[in-house]
Amino acid sequence: xxxxxxxxxxxxxxxxxxxxxxxxxxxxxxxxxxxxxxxxxxxxxxxxxxxxxxxxxxxxxxxxxxxxxxxxxxxxxxxxxxxxxxxxxxxxxxxxxxxxxxxxxxxxxxxxxxxxxxxxxxxxxxxxxxxxxxxxxxxxxxxxxxxxxxxxxxxxxxxxxxxxxxxxxxxxxxxxxxxxxxxxxxxxxxxxxxxxxxxxxxxxxxxxxxxxxxxxxxxxxxxxxxxxxxxxxxxxxxxxxxxxxxxxxxxxxxxxxxxxxxxxxxxxxxxxxxxxxxxxxxxxxxxxxxxxxxxxxxxxxxxxxxxxxxxxxxxxxx
Amino acid sequence: xxxxxxxxxxxxxxxxxxxxxxxxxxxxxxxxxxxxxxxxxxxxxxxxxxxxxxxxxxxxxxxxxxxxxxxxxxxxxxxxxxxxxxxxxxxxxxxxxxxxxxxxxxxxxxxxxxxxxxxxxxxxxxxxxxxxxxxxxxxxxxxxxxxxxxxxxxxxxxxxxxxxxxxxxxxxxxxxxxxxxxxxxxxxxxxxxxxxxxxxxxxxxxxxxxxxxxxxxxxxxxxxxxxxxxxxxxxxxxxxxxxxxxxxxxxxxxxxxxxxxxxxxxxxxxxxxxxxxxxxxxxxxxxxxxxxxxxxxxxxxxxxxxxxxxxxxxxxxxxxxxxxxxxxxxxxxxxxxxxxxxxxxxxxxxxxxxxxxxxxxxxxxxxxxxxxxxxxxxxxxxxxxx
Numbered sequence: 001x002x003x004x005x006x007x008x009x010x011x012x013x014x015x016x017x018x019x020x021x022x023x024x025x026x027x028x029x030x031x032x033x034x035x036x037x038x039x040x041x042x043x044x045x046x047x048x049x050x051x052x053x054x055x056x057x058x059x060x061x062x063x064x065x066x067x068x069x070x071x072x073x074x075x076x077x078x079x080x081x082x083x084x085x086x087x088x089x090x091x092x093x094x095x096x097x098x099x100x101x102x103x104x105x106x107x108x109x110x111x112x113x114x115x116x117x118x119x120x121x122x123x124x125x126x127x128x129x130x131x132x133x134x135x136x137x138x139x140x141x142x143x144x145x146x147x148x149x150x151x152x153x154x155x156x157x158x159x160x161x162x163x164x165x166x167x168x169x170x171x172x173x174x175x176x177x178x179x180x181x182x183x184x185x186x187x188x189x190x191x192x193x194x195x196x197x198x199x200x201x202x203x204x205x206x207x208x209x210x211x212x213x214x215x216x217x218x219x220x221x222x223x224x225x226x227x228x229x230x231x232x233x234x235x236x237x238x239x240x241x242x243x244x245x246x247x248x249x250x251x252x253x254x255x256x257x258x259x260x261x262x263x264x265x266x267x268x269x270x271x272x273x274x275x276x277x278x279x280x281x282x283x284x285x286x287x288x289x290x291x292x293x294x295x296x297x298x299x300x301x302x303x304x305x306x307x308x309x310x311x312x313x314x315x316x317x318x
Numbered sequence: 319x320x321x322x323x324x325x326x327x328x329x330x331x332x333x334x335x336x337x338x339x340x341x342x343x344x345x346x347x348x349x350x351x352x353x354x355x356x357x358x359x360x361x362x363x364x365x366x367x368x369x370x371x372x373x374x375x376x377x378x379x380x381x382x383x384x385x386x387x388x389x390x391x392x393x394x395x396x397x398x399x400x401x402x403x404x405x406x407x408x409x410x411x412x413x414x415x416x417x418x419x420x421x422x423x424x425x426x427x428x429x430x431x432x433x434x435x436x437x438x439x440x441x442x443x444x445x446x447x448x449x450x451x452x453x454x455x456x457x458x459x460x461x462x463x464x465x466x467x468x469x470x471x472x473x474x475x476x477x478x479x480x481x482x483x484x485x486x487x488x489x490x491x492x493x494x495x496x497x498x499x500x501x502x503x504x505x506x507x508x509x510x511x512x513x514x515x516x517x518x519x520x521x522x523x524x525x526x527x528x529x530x531x532x533x534x535x536x537x538x539x540x541x542x543x544x545x546x547x548x549x550x551x552x553x554x555x556x557x558x559x560x561x562x563x564x565x566x567x568x569x570x571x572x573x574x575x576x577x578x579x580x581x582x583x584x585x586x587x588x589x590x591x592x593x594x595x596x597x598x599x600x601x602x603x604x605x606x607x608x609x610x611x612x613x614x615x616x617x618x619x620x621x622x623x624x625x626x627x628x629x630x631x632x633x634x635x636x637x638x639x640x641x642x643x644x645x646x647x648x649x650x651x652x653x654x655x656x657x658x659x660x661x662x663x664x665x666x667x668x669x670x671x672x673x674x675x676x677x678x679x680x681x682x683x684x685x686x687x688x689x690x691x692x693x694x695x696x697x698x699x700x701x702x703x704x
Binding site: 003006007010011014017018135137139147149154156225229230231232233235236238239270271272273274275276278279286287288290291 | 496520521522523524525527528529530532533534536537539540553556557560564565566581584585587
């Protein structure tokens with residue numbers, strides 16, 4: 001047990017990093033679900049594309065000599081904005097080309113289309129990467145090297161960057177959804193598309209904006225991920241996307257605050273299990289069962305609160 | 319040097335003989351003996367396949383004289399298996415139906431060799447693999463199938479022996495990637511290390527494709543080992559090493575040949591120091607072979623080139639042995655297979671060869687490499703015999 005207490009602060013730090021990344025990706029799932037009731041499985045791949053675009057921009061800026069002379073924080077903002085803009089447009093384009101023609105089709109067909117889009121994105125990115133170098137694993141230059149060491153606790157500078165940027169993005173999204181006209185329109189469309197359109201809300205445009213915002217956030221998270229972990233490949237979106245989707249369900253899918261809380265909780269649970277599972281079970285279960293542990297908790301939560309932690313039970317529309 | 323001179327002389331002499339033979343018009347004495355070669359010459363591992371082919375081609379070139387003397391004209395036929403089992407098997411069918419093929423230098427990939435060897439076995443053509451390490455290659459007890467490199471299940475124990483005796487590791491943490499390869503390697507290592515007297519202070523598994531291993535590494539730092547063993551591949555291995563160093567873990571790392579890649583160095587960067595690898599391929603750079611190879615092809619040999627060379631030599635030795643027994647006439651193919659299996663204490667350029675009753679080489683070794691700086695390949699440290 002002492003080992004559990006000793007490692008707890010480090011586990012919290014590592015768990016928060018992973019949790020923040022899950023949380024922002026979960027936002028993308030939950031926003032699209034809230035408005036279209038579509039599980040956009042391609043969202044994990046948008047995150048991955050963001051990681052690659054961000055890395056490419058960063059390598060490009062390094063080549064231009066900007067990284068050496070400008071403050072890292074400015075470079076980070078620049079990369080985040082460029083990447084967010086591009087992945088936002090990517091998300092919008094996918095919606096326009098792949099989902100909008102199927103909006104009246106059954107949910108299952110759109111879901112399968114989303115899975116198809118995600119394979120397509122994986123292989124496009126792999127193909128482009130392989131034309132640049134002979135394998136598809138890419139190393140991102142580290143923008144914030146080094147770490148703080150406080151009484152045995154290891155805090156990397158990039159951890160602080162990930163956490164701060166993630167929190168800022170979540171606050172900005174809260175503001176956007178609750179305080180702006182577009183946010184109001186989004187909430188209206190989520191509640192009832194037909195009525196919203198009668199109130200002169202341009203439904204197609206609102207859906208496009210939703211995809212743009214969700215994908216831009218996902219892409220920006222990809223940049224944070226690439227900077228923090230330093231190595232990316234075209235398949236990172238799959239597992240992370242799955243976990244983020246789980247986080248969205250845990251928090252109550254369709255609910256923005258729920259996605260944030262769900263992501264953080266899942267990240268912490270997973271990291272805690274990976275570090276302590278063998279200590280707690282006296283060696284019976286080792287860290288490879290961390291996902292089982294995290295998902296067992298998910299199942300428990302859903303048994304007692306099927307609508308998720310923050311969700312409200314949907315009233316059947318008659 | 320003297321040897322080289324005599325062999326050139328012999329070559330010239332024999333070439334002259336051949337000329338007179340054909341001039342007299344009666345020459346049906348020289349029968350064709352073909353050595354087939356299958357390796358991936360296109361696709362991801364084309365460099366290695368090409369290297370094996372070049373090694374084997376050199377061996378065939380050198381042996382031509384001896385075969386001529388015995389009344390056979392020797393020829394190498396090359397097939398590209400593309401690293402694909404289906405392609406390998408269909409090539410094997412072609413090889414099998416060729417009456418003149420008496421031996422195959424067979425395959426880089428175990429996954430291709432295993433199904434293809436079933437075909438060779440049917441035609442009784444002896445095969446010697448320069449690089450296939452999977453246990454199943456020889457564990458099927460086929461009488462025509464041999465290899466000159468070590469088996470996969472020897473890598474773990476050899477690594478353990480080196481870790482405990484040479485590096486002096488007392489507390490070892492073992493991590494695997496939950497794949498058949500990684501788990502097998504890690505388990506074999508852990509058992510052998512415990513037998514050698516080291517304490518296994520923890521075991522953990524990670525998931526292939528994930529990028530955040532801090533949870534497992536927290537366990538590692540609280541266990542405070544002096545060596546971390548990882549059974550898995552370079553992409554996870556590289557990240558594990560990097561994140562471990564970021565977390566202030568400076569213990570030595572060790573892994574199997576799955577980590578032997580330049581990408582490992584790219585991912586881990588400067589943190590790759592104090593990392594050990596076990597590999598079935600030795601360092602051939604100091605041999606006579608390497609010098610000849612560079613002269614012939616204008617490039618340094620790859621790790622498996624010399625194994626391609628030795629494999630071809632062993633096969634040809636077997637063919638000549640069988641021919642001698644048959645009174646100088648071409649033997650039946652199953653007799654050749656028996657003769658190859660019976661090879662004892664053959665001194666190859668890289669490795670001594672004696673096949674046991676399954677076709678494994680009794681003299682196969684595991685080689686230990688170490689990274690001291692962020693450059694590939696790693697430097698050789700030592701070797702462990704079976």
